[in-house]
Amino acid sequence: MQIKFVDTIPRADSVKDGCLYISVKYNMTTHRCACGCGTMVPLPISPADWTLAYDGEHVSLNPSVGNGALACRSHYFIHDSQVIWLPKMSEAQTQIQIDADKAVLEQQTIPGSPLGRLVDRLRNFIQSIIKHF
Numbered sequence: 001m002q003i004k005f006v007d008t009i010p011r012a013d014s015v016k017d018g019c020l021y022i023s024v025k026y027n028m029t030t031h032r033c034a035c036g037c038g039t040m041v042p043l044p045i046s047p048a049d050w051t052l053a054y055d056g057e058h059v060s061l062n063p064s065v066g067n068g069a070l071a072c073r074s075h076y077f078i079h080d081s082q083v084i085w086l087p088k089m090s091e092a093q094t095q096i097q098i099d100a101d102k103a104v105l106e107q108q109t110i111p112g113s114p115l116g117r118l119v120d121r122l123r124n125f126i127q128s129i130i131k132h133f
C-alpha cells in the first residue's frame with residue numbers, strides 16, 4: 001500500500017486505490033477497501049479505535065480492518081504497509097464486533113470515567129435548573 005500523510009482527508013473522488021491517507025491533525029485515516037470493491041473505509045485513530053504505528057517508512061494499523069458491514073465482507077491487516085488477508089467476516093463475527101464496539105462505548109460512560117463524570121455533571125446541572133423553577 002502507498003502511504004500519504006495529508007492535512008485533511010481528501011474527498012472520495014480523489015482517493016486512489018491502494019493508498020492509505022493519514023491525517024495526524026484529525027486522527028483519521030481513509031482508504032478504498034483493499035479487495036478492490038471501491039468502498040471508502042475511514043478509520044479513526046484513537047485508543048478506542050485504531051492505533052497507527054509508523055517506522056519512518058511503513059505504517060501498521062491495529063486491530064485488523066473488518067469490513068463486515070460491506071457486501072464484500074473483507075477482512076485484513078495493514079501491516080508494514082502491506083495488506084495481509086484474513087478470512088472474510090461472517091455475520092456472527094460482524095455482530096461480535098458491533099457488540100464489542102457498544103461495550104467500549106458503554107465503558108466510556110460508566111460513572112467515574114472522564115465521560116461518565118461529564119455526564120454526571122450535566123445531569124446535576126440540569127437537575128439544579130429544574131429545582132430552581
Ligand SMILES: [Zn+2]
Nearest residue numbers: 033035037072
Ligand atoms: Zn471490499
